[in-house]
Amino acid sequence: MDRDSKKRIYKAHIIYTKEKNRFEVLENAYVAVDADGRVAGVSSEPALLDDGNTEVVDFGDCLLIPAMNDLHVHASQYRNQGVAMDLELLPWLQNYTFPEEMKYADMDYAERMYRRFVHDLWRVGTMRSCVFATIHTESTRVLMHLFREAGMGALVGKVGMNSNCPEGLSESVEKMMQGYEALIEEFNKPDALVRPIVTPRFIPSCTPEMLRACGELAAKYQLPVQSHLSENKDEIALVQSLEPGSSCYGDAYNHYGLFGQTPTVMAHCVFTEGEELALMKRNGVMVAHCPTSNLNVTTGIAPIRQFFEEGLRVGLGSDISGGHDLSIFRVMVYAIQMSKLHYQRNRERRFLALSEAFWMATKSAGSFFGRVGSFEPGYEFDALVINDSDLNHDNYSLLERLERYIYLGDDRQIEKRFCRGMEISEP
Amino acid sequence: MDRDSKKRIYKAHIIYTKEKNRFEVLENAYVAVDADGRVAGVSSEPALLDDGNTEVVDFGDCLLIPAMNDLHVHASQYRNQGVAMDLELLPWLQNYTFPEEMKYADMDYAERMYRRFVHDLWRVGTMRSCVFATIHTESTRVLMHLFREAGMGALVGKVGMNSNCPEGLSESVEKMMQGYEALIEEFNKPDALVRPIVTPRFIPSCTPEMLRACGELAAKYQLPVQSHLSENKDEIALVQSLEPGSSCYGDAYNHYGLFGQTPTVMAHCVFTEGEELALMKRNGVMVAHCPTSNLNVTTGIAPIRQFFEEGLRVGLGSDISGGHDLSIFRVMVYAIQMSKLHYQRNRERRFLALSEAFWMATKSAGSFFGRVGSFEPGYEFDALVINDSDLNHDNYSLLERLERYIYLGDDRQIEKRFCRGMEISEP
Numbered sequence: 001m002d003r004d005s006k007k008r009i010y011k012a013h014i015i016y017t018k019e020k021n022r023f024e025v026l027e028n029a030y031v032a033v034d035a036d037g038r039v040a041g042v043s044s045e046p047a048l049l050d051d052g053n054t055e056v057v058d059f060g061d062c063l064l065i066p067a068m069n070d071l072h073v074h075a076s077q078y079r080n081q082g083v084a085m086d087l088e089l090l091p092w093l094q095n096y097t098f099p100e101e102m103k104y105a106d107m108d109y110a111e112r113m114y115r116r117f118v119h120d121l122w123r124v125g126t127m128r129s130c131v132f133a134t135i136h137t138e139s140t141r142v143l144m145h146l147f148r149e150a151g152m153g154a155l156v157g158k159v160g161m162n163s164n165c166p167e168g169l170s171e172s173v174e175k176m177m178q179g180y181e182a183l184i185e186e187f188n189k190p191d192a193l194v195r196p197i198v199t200p201r202f203i204p205s206c207t208p209e210m211l212r213a214c215g216e217l218a219a220k221y222q223l224p225v226q227s228h229l230s231e232n233k234d235e236i237a238l239v240q241s242l243e244p245g246s247s248c249y250g251d252a253y254n255h256y257g258l259f260g261q262t263p264t265v266m267a268h269c270v271f272t273e274g275e276e277l278a279l280m281k282r283n284g285v286m287v288a289h290c291p292t293s294n295l296n297v298t299t300g301i302a303p304i305r306q307f308f309e310e311g312l313r314v315g316l317g318s319d320i321s322g323g324h325d326l327s328i329f330r331v332m333v334y335a336i337q338m339s340k341l342h343y344q345r346n347r348e349r350r351f352l353a354l355s356e357a358f359w360m361a362t363k364s365a366g367s368f369f370g371r372v373g374s375f376e377p378g379y380e381f382d383a384l385v386i387n388d389s390d391l392n393h394d395n396y397s398l399l400e401r402l403e404r405y406i407y408l409g410d411d412r413q414i415e416k417r418f419c420r421g422m423e424i425s426e427p
Numbered sequence: 428m429d430r431d432s433k434k435r436i437y438k439a440h441i442i443y444t445k446e447k448n449r450f451e452v453l454e455n456a457y458v459a460v461d462a463d464g465r466v467a468g469v470s471s472e473p474a475l476l477d478d479g480n481t482e483v484v485d486f487g488d489c490l491l492i493p494a495m496n497d498l499h500v501h502a503s504q505y506r507n508q509g510v511a512m513d514l515e516l517l518p519w520l521q522n523y524t525f526p527e528e529m530k531y532a533d534m535d536y537a538e539r540m541y542r543r544f545v546h547d548l549w550r551v552g553t554m555r556s557c558v559f560a561t562i563h564t565e566s567t568r569v570l571m572h573l574f575r576e577a578g579m580g581a582l583v584g585k586v587g588m589n590s591n592c593p594e595g596l597s598e599s600v601e602k603m604m605q606g607y608e609a610l611i612e613e614f615n616k617p618d619a620l621v622r623p624i625v626t627p628r629f630i631p632s633c634t635p636e637m638l639r640a641c642g643e644l645a646a647k648y649q650l651p652v653q654s655h656l657s658e659n660k661d662e663i664a665l666v667q668s669l670e671p672g673s674s675c676y677g678d679a680y681n682h683y684g685l686f687g688q689t690p691t692v693m694a695h696c697v698f699t700e701g702e703e704l705a706l707m708k709r710n711g712v713m714v715a716h717c718p719t720s721n722l723n724v725t726t727g728i729a730p731i732r733q734f735f736e737e738g739l740r741v742g743l744g745s746d747i748s749g750g751h752d753l754s755i756f757r758v759m760v761y762a763i764q765m766s767k768l769h770y771q772r773n774r775e776r777r778f779l780a781l782s783e784a785f786w787m788a789t790k791s792a793g794s795f796f797g798r799v800g801s802f803e804p805g806y807e808f809d810a811l812v813i814n815d816s817d818l819n820h821d822n823y824s825l826l827e828r829l830e831r832y833i834y835l836g837d838d839r840q841i842e843k844r845f846c847r848g849m850e851i852s853e854p
Contacts, residue, residue, distance in 0.1 A: 082834035083827050085763070086780055116820065295764040298771055298778065324760070324834040333751070336512070337722040341768070344725055351725065353513055393543065400510050407509030407751040410837065 007040070008033045008421075009049060009056045012064035012385065013398050014042055016375045020308070020359035024375075025398050030056065031064065033381040037421025042375050059385050061392075062415060063402060066373050067127035067382040068328035069365035071288035072226070072267040072317025074132040075143055075156075076101045078117040080321040089232060089297050097321070101134045101159075102168040110139030111146075118146045119427050123411045124327040127382045127419040128153035128369045130226050130265055130288065130317070132199060135159050135171040137179030144187055147194045150427035152419050153369055153382075157199025157226055158183060160214050163207050173213045184221050193420060195223075198262075202228040203239045203252050215257030224368070225258050226288075229266035229276075232299045236271060248276040250285070260285045265368055267317055268293075269307075270300040277310055286313040286368055289360065291334040293322030301338045305349040308356070315365025316357075329406050332357040354403055385416035434467070435460045435848075436476060436483045439491035439812065440825050441469055443802045447735070447786035451802075452825050457483065458491065460808040464848025469802050486812050488819075489842060490829060493800050494554035494809040495755035496792035498715035499653070499694040499744025501559040502570055502583075503528045505544040507748040516659060516724050524748070528561045528586075529595040537566030538573075545573045546854050550838045551754040554809045554846040555580035555796045557653050557692055557715070557744075559626060562586050562598040564606030571614055574621045577854035579846050580796055580809075584626025584653055585610060587641050590634045600640045611648050620847060622650075625689075629655040630666045630679050642684030651795070652685050653715075656693035656703075659726045663698060675703040677712070687712040692795055694744055695720075696734075697727040704737055713740040713795055716787065718761040720749030728765045732776040735783070742792025743784075756833050759784040781830055812843035 010033070014026040024042075032040035032049035041049050046056060077097060084096045104110045121129060131154050133140040140158040147154040158179055162170045171179075183196045198218040200206045206214070218225050230236055230249050243252035250272070253259040259266075260283025267288040272280065280287070289302050307314050316331045317323070325331065336352045343351040366373020372380050388405050391413065396404065405413060417424045437460070441453040451469075459467040459476035468476050473483055504524060511523045531537045548556060558581050560567040567585040574581040585606055589597045598606075610623045625645040627633045633641070645652050657663055657676050670679035677699070680686040686693075687710025694715040699707065707714070716729050734741050743758045744750070752758065763779045770778040793800020799807050815832050818840065823831065832840060844851045 079821050082831040083823070085830065085834060113821075295767060298767040300771060301768075340722060340725040341728075344727060394506050394540075396510065403512065404509040407512060 007035055007050070007054050009046060009054050010059060010064060011046070011056050012059035012062045014064045014375060015398060015402055016066050017355055017359040017363055018374060018376060020356045020364070021353070023355050023358070023399060027398060031375055031381070033421050037380055039375050039377055039379045039381050041377050061389065063386040063388065063398070063405065065384050065386060065402070066362040066366065066375065067384050067417060067419065068125050068361055069315060069369065069373060070121070070126045070129040070318050070328055071265050071286070071315040071365050071368060072290055072319050073129055073326070074320055075114060075117045076104050076132065076134045077321035078113055078120070081326070082324045083321070085296050085324060089299070092297070098166050098169055102166070104134040104136045104139045105168070107139055107142065110136070111142050114139070114143045114146050118150050118152065120326055122150060122152065122417065122424060122427050124329070125384045125411070125414045125417060126326070126328055127417060127424065128366065128372060129155070130197060130368065131156045132226070133158055135161060135169055135176070137182060141183060141186070144183070144194050146427070151193070151422050151424050153193040153372075155195055155197035155224055155226070155369070157197045159199050159201050160210050161201040161205035162210050164204050173209050176210065177213055177217065180217055184223070188221055188223070198223050198225045198258070200227050200258060203242060203249070204235065211256040211258065215261070218262045219257055222262055224263040224265070226265050227253065227258065227267070229253070229269050230271040231268035233271060248274070248279070250276040250279050254279060254283070259283055263368060265315070267319060268299065268302065270294055270302045272302070277312070281310055281312055284313065286315060288317035289314055289335060290317040290319035290323055290331075291338045292325055292331055293319035295334070295338070296324060297322045301341055303342060304335065304339055304352060305342065313364060313367065314360055315368065316361045327410065328361045329409065332361050332406055335360065354406070358406070381418055381421040383418040384414050386413050387415040388413050434462055434477070434481050436473060436481050437486060437491060438473070438483050439486035439489045441491045441802060442825060442829055443493050444782055444786040444790055445801060445803060447783045447791070448780070450782050450785070450826060454825060458802055458808070460848050464808055466802050466804055466806045466808050468804050488816065490813040490815065490825070490832065492811050492813060492829070493789040493793065493802065494811050494844060494846065495552050495788055496742060496796065496800060497548070497553045497556040497745050497755055498692050498713070498742040498792050498795060499717055499746050500556055500753070501747055502541060502544045503531050503559065503561045504748035505540055505547070508753070509751045510748070512723050512751060516726070519724070525593050525596055529593070531561040531563045531566045532595070534566055534569065537563070538569050541566070541570040541573050545577050545579065547753055549577060549579065549844065549851060549854050551756070552811045552838070552841045552844060553753070553755055554844060554851065555793065555799060556582075557624060557795065558583045559653070560585055562588060562596055562603070564609060568610060568613070571610070571621050573854070578620070578849050578851050580620040580799070582622055582624035582651055582653070582796070584624045586626050586628050587637050588628040588632035589637050591631050600636050603637065604640055604644065607644055611650070615648055615650070625650050625652045625685070627654050627685060629662070630669060630676070631662065638683040638685065642688070645689045646684055649689055651690040651692070653692045654680065654685065654694070656680070656696050657698040658695040660698060675701070675706070677703040677706050681706060681710070686710055690795060692742070694746060695726070695729065697721055697729045699729070704734070704739070708737055708739055711740065713742060715744035716741050716762060717744040717746035717750055717758075718765045719752055719758055720746035722761070722765070723751060724749045728768055730769060731762065731766055731779060732769065740791060740794065741787055742795065743788045754837065755788045756836065759788050759833055762787065781833070785833070808845055808848040810845040811841050813840050814842040815840050
């Protein structure tokens with residue numbers, strides 16, 4: 001995965017979203033990528049990007065779009081993807097999720113599954129992700145190495161939990177800290193593609209001491225934070241009883257320095273409103289919207305249009321294995337469809353446009369990883385080359401081709417993947 | 428596609444649904460198919476099926492399941508699949524659907540598109556379908572020939588419409604009748620896999636004379652009927668104004684002999700309740716539930732659990748291009764997910780189990796085509812051989828493998844397809 005310090009220019013039909021309300025569409029255009037993997041510029045004229053000495057790599061009639069970012073995915077639930085979808089949250093956790101996560105004490109099992117997981121992320125074109133592993137430091141380390149070897153970006157969370165969970169998934173605060181320190185020592189380098197992220201499972205799985213320790217870790221090493229928020233009403237009531245001093249679920253995280261004190265992403269936010277919404281906005285906490293999971297686990301539909309109106313930052317998450325589909329393209333489709341259900345109830349709030357779903361998956365979610373998710377100058381070149389020739393059989397416009405790819409396509413049409421300027425080969 | 432008059436026995440893991448509440452699961456079992464293409468029996472012991480002289484075709488570790496049935500799909504909207512999903516019903520009809528359907532006056536265009544459409548149905552494992560063509564007799568005839576050549580079952584509807592539509596999509600009652608008579612003459616043979624189905628587009632597209640003529644055609648030739656019903660509230664109000672003598676939308680069809688006088692399937696039924704529901708039940712009218720379309724076109728969610736409780740017959744439809752996905756497996760997933768949204772509002776009505784979605788797609792929908800959709804003795808052997816080895820990497824149970832295939836799989840795992848006992852090769 002050595003960088004050969006060369007500028008590159010790629011030619012294709014380039015589509016991306018600078019802002020959420022419209023696509024930038026450049027037919028037969030060029031993108032120049034500097035030796036550091038960042039976009040130098042996009043233009044319809046190669047001469048504007050170069051002195052003429054850089055070879056142009058021509059992707060012909062393909063679409064070139066930013067790669068996908070997944071803001072919420074449980075690597076350790078990969079084996080359970082598409083299984084037990086008939087169950088609701090609690091029996092699903094007790095009978096499928098927790099027993100599965102315990103297996104990650106076994107390094108052989110962990111490596112076998114994590115290898116497939118990273119491969120599958122590659123397959124569906126997700127180049128950056130926010131990942132839950134398990135409490136196990138050693139297998140989390142394996143997962144981080146696999147991402148690093150692949151050249152794909154990831155914020156990987158060793159999970160903090162020591163309450164309301166089976167014994168095999170509980171870890172003392174002290175062991176949690178030791179494990180994190182080891183991962184931080186090895187992986188927390190400036191500009192690294194793969195870094196640790198502080199990951200208390202959620203308030204009910206953590207004692208106050210565990211939450212406090214997580215907050216201290218995040219502050220001390222300036223690490224980002226991820227967790228779950230306001231996914232269902234029973235959970236919200238439980239948090240209220242566990243943290244009676246907090247004004248809302250989010251405020252409970254806030255008390256422990258886990259709600260925007262460092263960059264924070266919270267999955268679900270189905271019932272986020274009022275004070276919690278205001279606090280998220282004030283603290284810049286990002287929403288990982290997981291519509292497939294919310295449907296499968298029968299929780300509800302997060303009000304994304306309202307979040308946009310309030311100025312919240314929102315990206316998309318596959319949430320395997322609550323969600324069943326690892327493809328963020330597929331999650332985009334569900335995000336649009338779920339917003340249409342809100343729209344049916346309140347026609348004042350327009351459903352999400354395709355550009356908005358695309359923007360959530362690219363530039364908006366990408367912002368959690370740095371300058372990622374767009375082809376504006378200075379952005380890291382994370383990109384997919386889409387060869388939709390098998391879908392494209394009747395003079396569609398470029399945007400129609402993109403829409404068809406999002407709605408109908410799959411990994412078969414992804415011809416090349418780039419992360420931070422490097423072409424990523426099959427891991 | 429000649430039948431060689433041989434009995435056959437296939438070995439695989441056999442899964443099907445006799446009734447909606449549970450799967451029949453036979454590990455390493457055998458199905459015997461008689462020379463006429465019908466199931467002779469299913470057993471764990473081949474000796475129970477045969478005198479020992481029939482060669483057993485062994486599909487190894489594959490799953491063998493009934494093939495998919497699509498109860499509602501517009502072949503003539505195939506080009507628009509996955510396009511213009513940002514639009515609501517009326518602009519979508521005016522700007523995309525009607526202009527597209529007009530192209531089917533052009534036989535070259537029709538043949539090119541219909542060929543791809545039939546190929547795609549084959550690809551996703553749909554062996555029987557209820558299809559809307561257009562008003563054009565000649566291109567409808569081409570579509571029927573393509574199905575016949577492929578060996579796949581289809582009820583194909585030349586569309587009746589002469590009101591509230593662009594001139595190029597309007598046909599006189601007389602021409603409609605002539606066109607139908609020609610198609611009936613050619614295709615309406617006893618036991619034919621491909622037959623005509625009477626297809627008034629929907630009440631607002633047809634004058635009373637057109638509707639009356641459609642009802643007469645159905646009665647005279649004992650043809651089945653398909654149309655749209657209670658998809659959205661504006662449409663229901665419009666029908667009420669057009670047919671003030673009818674007690675409900677369904678009753679308007681009923682007045683013209685188009686509501687169960689011959690076997691009838693109605694797409695959508697999102698708002699079907701009360702008198703309409705009772706009339707459907709009384710007349711045995713089948714529901715084509717199209718959850719992807721209902722989401723995309725922002726109409727609502729049909730109350731399937733309630734339909735089950737009332738004893739209505741329900742199958743699934745892809746409704747391309749209101750729906751975006753031709754795979755009935757994918758439509759099953761949406762049917763379950765949409766039922767979970769109902770369940771959130773009313774916990775008394777349990778969401779659909781996987782077996783119920785599967786049953787809708789196979790035995791229930793199949794009943795519209797004869798004895799189709801199950802492996803019980805006497806059923807036509809419509810089947811898919813699923814090789815999920817690339818999805819099956821951790822000791823899943825057979826039902827977990829099926830669930831994973833339904834949620835995660837695609838055409839790549841469909842290794843063989845059978846319709847009425849014949850293996851169907853790529854058309």
